[in-house]
Amino acid sequence: xxxxxxxxxxxxxxxxxxxxxxxxxxxxxxxxxxxxxxxxxxxxxxxxxxxxxxxxxxxxxxxxxxxxxxxxxxxxxxxxxxxxxxxxxxxxxxxxxxxxxxxxxxxxxxxxxxxx
Amino acid sequence: xxxxxxxxxxxxxxxxxxxxxxxxxxxxxxxxxxxxxxxxxxxxxxxxxxxxxxxxxxxxxxxxxxxxxxxxxxxxxxxxxxxxxxxxxxxxxxxxxxxxxxxxxxxxxxxxxxxxxxxxxxxxxxxxxxxxxxxxxxxxxxxxxxxxxxxxxxxxxxxxxxxxxxxxxxxxxxxxxxxxxxxxxxxxxxxxxxxxxxxxxxxxxxxxxxxxxxxxxxxxxxxxxxxxxxxxxxxxxxxxxxxxxxxxxxxxxxxxxxxxxxxxxxxxxxxxxxxxxxxxxxxxxxxxxxxxxxxxxxxxxxxxxxxxxxxxxxxxxx
Amino acid sequence: xxxxxxxxxxxxxxxxxxxxxxxxxxxxxxxxxxxxxxxxxxxxxxxxxxxxxxxxxxxxxxxxxxxxxxxxxxxxxxxxxxxxxxxxxxxxxxxxxxxxxxxxxxxxxxxxxxxxxxxx
Numbered sequence: 400x401x402x403x404x405x406x407x408x409x410x411x412x413x414x415x416x417x418x419x420x421x422x423x424x425x426x427x428x429x430x431x432x433x434x435x436x437x438x439x440x441x442x443x444x445x446x447x448x449x450x451x452x453x454x455x456x457x458x459x460x461x462x463x464x465x466x467x468x469x470x471x472x473x474x475x476x477x478x479x480x481x482x483x484x485x486x487x488x489x490x491x492x493x494x495x496x497x498x499x500x501x502x503x504x505x506x507x508x509x510x511x512x513x514x515x
Numbered sequence: 516x517x518x519x520x521x522x523x524x525x526x527x528x529x530x531x532x533x534x535x536x537x538x539x540x541x542x543x544x545x546x547x548x549x550x551x552x553x554x555x556x557x558x559x560x561x562x563x564x565x566x567x568x569x570x571x572x573x574x575x576x577x578x579x580x581x582x583x584x585x586x587x588x589x590x591x592x593x594x595x596x597x598x599x600x601x602x603x604x605x606x607x608x609x610x611x612x613x614x615x616x617x618x619x620x621x622x623x624x625x626x627x628x629x630x631x632x633x634x635x636x637x638x639x640x641x642x643x644x645x646x647x648x649x650x651x652x653x654x655x656x657x658x659x660x661x662x663x664x665x666x667x668x669x670x671x672x673x674x675x676x677x678x679x680x681x682x683x684x685x686x687x688x689x690x691x692x693x694x695x696x697x698x699x700x701x702x703x704x705x706x707x708x709x710x711x712x713x714x715x716x717x718x719x720x721x722x723x724x725x726x727x728x729x730x731x732x733x734x735x736x737x738x739x740x741x742x743x744x745x746x747x748x749x750x751x752x753x754x755x756x757x758x759x760x761x762x763x764x765x766x767x768x769x770x771x772x773x774x775x776x777x778x779x780x781x782x783x784x785x786x787x788x789x790x791x792x793x794x795x796x797x798x799x800x801x802x803x804x805x806x807x808x809x810x811x812x813x814x815x816x817x818x819x820x821x822x823x824x825x826x827x828x829x830x831x832x833x
Numbered sequence: 834x835x836x837x838x839x840x841x842x843x844x845x846x847x848x849x850x851x852x853x854x855x856x857x858x859x860x861x862x863x864x865x866x867x868x869x870x871x872x873x874x875x876x877x878x879x880x881x882x883x884x885x886x887x888x889x890x891x892x893x894x895x896x897x898x899x900x901x902x903x904x905x906x907x908x909x910x911x912x913x914x915x916x917x918x919x920x921x922x923x924x925x926x927x928x929x930x931x932x933x934x935x936x937x938x939x940x941x942x943x944x945x946x947x948x949x950x951x952x953x
Contacts, residue, residue, distance in 0.1 A: 473703075476699060476702070476703065477699065477703070480695060480696060480699045483695050483696070484693065484696055487693065527861070527863055527864065530864065530867055531867065534867055534870065534871075537871065537874070538874070541874050541877065541878060544878060544881070545877075545878075545881055548881045548882065548884070548885040548906070549885060549890060549891040549892070549906040550881045550884065550885075550891070550906065550911050550914070551891045551893070552911055552915060553877070553881060553911050553914050553915060553918070556915050556918050556919075557874075557877070557918055560918055560919060560922055561874070561918055561921070561922065564922055565870060565921075565922050565925055568922075568925065568926055568929050569863070569866070569867070569925075569929065571929075572863060572929045572932060572933060573863065575933055575936065576863060576932065576933070576936045576942050587854075587857075587858035590854060590857040590858035591854070591858070593857065594850045594853055594854045594857070595850075597850065597853065598846055598847070598849075598850040601846045601849070601850075602842075602843060602846050605842040605843065605846065608842055608883070609883075611840075611841050611842075611882060611885070611887075616883070619886065619907050622909065623907045623908070623909045626908060626909065627892070627905050627907075627908065631894050637893055637894045638892070638893050638894075639892035639893065639894065639905065639908040640892055640893075640908045640911045640912055640915070643908050643909060643911075643912045644912045644915060648912055651912075651913075651916055652916065654916075655916045655919055655920060658919070658920050658923050659919055659920075659923045661923070662923035662924070662926050662927050665927045665930070666926055666927060666930045669927075669930045669931065669933075669934055670930050670933060670934070720893075721893060722891075722893070724915070726915065726918075726919055811919075818926050821930070822929075822930070822933070825933065826933070
């Protein structure tokens with residue numbers, strides 16, 4: 400029974416690592432700001448969550464389980480919020496129907512732009 | 516590596532974000548090297564506060580960098596020469612991770628062996644920071660207090676001007692349209708403050724301490740300011756209270772030393788603060804870390820208010 | 834001169850030299866502050882590398898570690914680096930406030946333009 404838990408935890412962690420790697424690859428290959436946001440925002444959260452669940456299975460009952468659960472909740476709460484904020488800001492700067500989002504922002508914007 | 520991209524980029528905003536990534540790499544490296552206190556401090560202070568201040572400056576100075584007119588050959592030659600000298604110097608350094616290097620003999624082994632018996636504090640870094648090297652920590656606290664004083668004197672705005680111009684400027688107007696962000700931060704801010712208090716008072720038993728706790732509490736306050744506007748924050752804390760709290764922390768630290776002196780012992784000798792030396796050490800470390808946490812919170816939040824308040828004032832339409 | 838033993842130090846030297854190069858060669862003042870921060874962080878990495886002992890645990894005494902091993906990483910450089918990190922951001926904060934005042938006075942933060950304005 401312990402072996403099954405161990406194998407399950409290791410496979411979850413590897414799945415999480417693969418998800419994060421896929422998100423990073425998507426960051427390079429996708430052409431536009433919004434598609435990149437979609438890749439990283441969704442898949443990154445999933446990957447981190449899977450790694451944390453695998454670690455929770457490995458740690459057993461105790462203090463570490465509670466702390467990992469809190470970290471999981473925090474990640475699930477903040478990571479999609481961050482991608483929402485980035486996408487919202489991108490929407491206000493770069494309209495979705497033009498192709499400006501794929502260029503480096505230094506070329507299209509000059510000095511003195513405020514950001515918040 | 517990240518640093519080479521930072522050199523080659525001319526977009527300052529992207530450079531600052533990459534600085535955040537570099538800080539994250541350093542914090543993970545510190546955690547890997549079993550330096551858990553340092554990793555927590557680097558993550559809280561070095562990434563959150565430093566990147567925040569850099570971005571606040573950037574919103575005023577603009578994000579593009581001008582291309583330099585001449586090629587920096589002299590700088591490259593100097594850098595390569597210095598680098599070669601330093602690499603030659605590393606040949607004499609002890610191999611990485613050896614237990615017999617001179618840095619681990621003498622004082623460090625005394626701290627590791629005697630610290631728990633003399634102070635009763637399980638976290639060796641906390642006991643060395645607050646008790647054995649308490650004088651250095653007092654100096655560090657005064658340094659951050661001086662930085663707060665310096666920034667206040669350079670970027671001063673009157674309280675009245677901040678209150679009247681709060682909602683007309685886009686910089687610190689409340690983010691009323693970002694509903695999701697407001698709800699999530701309303702949920703998280705109390706827990707961030709609670710976590711800061713946990714880090715503050717748990718420094719005896721695990722990684723933690725006053726600096727990390729102060730930075731985390733200040734970031735909770737800064738999150739509140741970003742979401743709900745500078746006016747709302749100034750309704751609960753005024754600048755004079757922040758200055759008072761900044762000075763109060765330093766006074767707490769220095770005063771603990773004075774109390775020791777009043778009992779005819781050395782400055783910052785905690786053994787005399789209670790009847791039992793170990794209890795005295797516990798009490799002394801608690802008071803000192805509390806002073807550090809209060810000052811760091813007040814100074815970091817005051818820095819943020821000074822930066823944004825100054826830019827608020829000078830962008831006021833004439 | 835074993836590569837595996839000294840690799841940490843060489844990586845630190847490369848980071849340090851990159852920070853120094855940004856500090857000397859780039860004209861923009863905010864970029865210089867970024868270079869200073871990179872320089873400081875590389876020094877921290879050097880200290881923490883020197884404090885590490887292979888096979889040791891973090892310098893926190895718990896019930897588990899007091900029975901099994903007495904080998905801890907050196908806590909003294911950790912304390913020094915804690916101080917150094919806080920001093921580093923104090924310096925950064927003051928430098929950035931100076932930059933804001935410079936921008937207000939000269940309307941630019943490129944170093945050569947400021948020198949030109951001063952020379953007039």
